[in-house]
Amino acid sequence: MNSFRPIRPLIAGNWKMCASRAQLAELKGINEAAACTAAEVVVCPPFPLIHAARRMARGVAVGAQDCHHETEGAYTGSVSAIMLHEVGARYVIVGHSERRALGEGDALVKAKAAAALGAGLKPIVCVGESADDRAAGRAIGVISAQLEASVPAAMAPEKIVVAYEPIWAIGSGRTPTAGEIAEVHATIRRALLRCYGPAAAMIRILYGGSVTPDNARAICAIPGVDGLLVGRCSLTARDFVQVIEAAAACPAVLNAAAA
Numbered sequence: 001m002n003s004f005r006p007i008r009p010l011i012a013g014n015w016k017m018c019a020s021r022a023q024l025a026e027l028k029g030i031n032e033a034a035a036c037t038a039a040e041v042v043v044c045p046p047f048p049l050i051h052a053a054r055r056m057a058r059g060v061a062v063g064a065q066d067c068h069h070e071t072e073g074a075y076t077g078s079v080s081a082i083m084l085h086e087v088g089a090r091y092v093i094v095g096h097s098e099r100r101a102l103g104e105g106d107a108l109v110k111a112k113a114a115a116a117l118g119a120g121l122k123p124i125v126c127v128g129e130s131a132d133d134r135a136a137g138r139a140i141g142v143i144s145a146q147l148e149a150s151v152p153a154a155m156a157p158e159k160i161v162v163a164y165e166p167i168w169a170i171g172s173g174r175t176p177t178a179g180e181i182a183e184v185h186a187t188i189r190r191a192l193l194r195c196y197g198p199a200a201a202m203i204r205i206l207y208g209g210s211v212t213p214d215n216a217r218a219i220c221a222i223p224g225v226d227g228l229l230v231g232r233c234s235l236t237a238r239d240f241v242q243v244i245e246a247a248a249a250c251p252a253v254l255n256a257a258a259a
Contacts, residue, residue: 006259009220009252010161010204010227011244012042012124013234014065014093019045024056029237030244031058037248038257039227042091043234047079054088063091063124066099069111071119081112081119092116093229095126095150097167106149114152117159124161124206124229125150127188131168139166139180140187147191157196162188162205163229169209171231178222181207185224213242220250227252 013030015023027043034041035058044063045053054062068078084092094116095109113123127146129139143164151160164184169175176184185205192200207219208229219225228247233239 006256007202007204007226007252008256009039009247009250010042010206011037011039011247012044012063012091012093012161012163012206012227012229013240014096014208014229014231015043015045015049015235016065016098016231017046018232018235019049021049021052023235024049024052026235026237026240027053027056027060029241031056031060033237033241033244034059037244039244039247041244044091044093047084050084050089051087061090062088063093064089064121065093065096067092067094067112067116067119067121069108069115071115081115081121085119085121089121091122091124091161093124093126093163097126097128097165097170106146109150110152113150113160114155117152117156122159122161124163126163126165126208126229128165128167128170128209134166134168134176140183143184144187144191147188148195151192151195154196154199157192157199158202160203162192162203163208164188164205165208165229171210173210175210175215175219178218181219181222182224185222189224211243213239213246216243216246217250220247220252225252 042061064084067081094112116123133142204226206227206229211230
């Protein structure tokens, strides 16, 4: 069972490039579920929907899926962390494997996370291993190195969130075993403690990768899991509410309710 820490677990939905304005109607059901859980619920729609989502959200935080590492400049097509904050975002995902696959390295992810913190956003820094890394027994070393190179210097560590997303699990319908998830989350915690010292105990570590209503409760019950980063199943209130409700019965959430 997760040990007691007075933190509020986080359930975040990443809508990716899958939503139109009509999708915002799903927020009604998500709002209702968020009001009934001790967990914090976040929805990360595409950039054009952030402002409208923020106006419709009730008890649900709104995040973005990426940001530029500079505050302004001649970066056609890019969006700064400051702009995101101004339109109502409070979180931003950085270093997602789908971004890393386009060539983003640890140094850029670190710069984006620092930019987010500087703009008043909370970065969700993603790390994870490939199928080859897992098969070769390199997962723990890869994740440790990736994390330590991707988190910014000691500035408001309590505002940082880390998400473990094994690349091979995203959208595949496969998830690591409970033991593998626990091992990685413990590894991430140790790496954060090396980076930030005792303050790292309050950093939330999420699991992401083929999270569904059927496995959410079991994953949240794994020691060291402080919430979930959900992809496809966050696109509809029907599925995302089931994930939120499943997570609500797990130790980390119950501990938060008792704090």
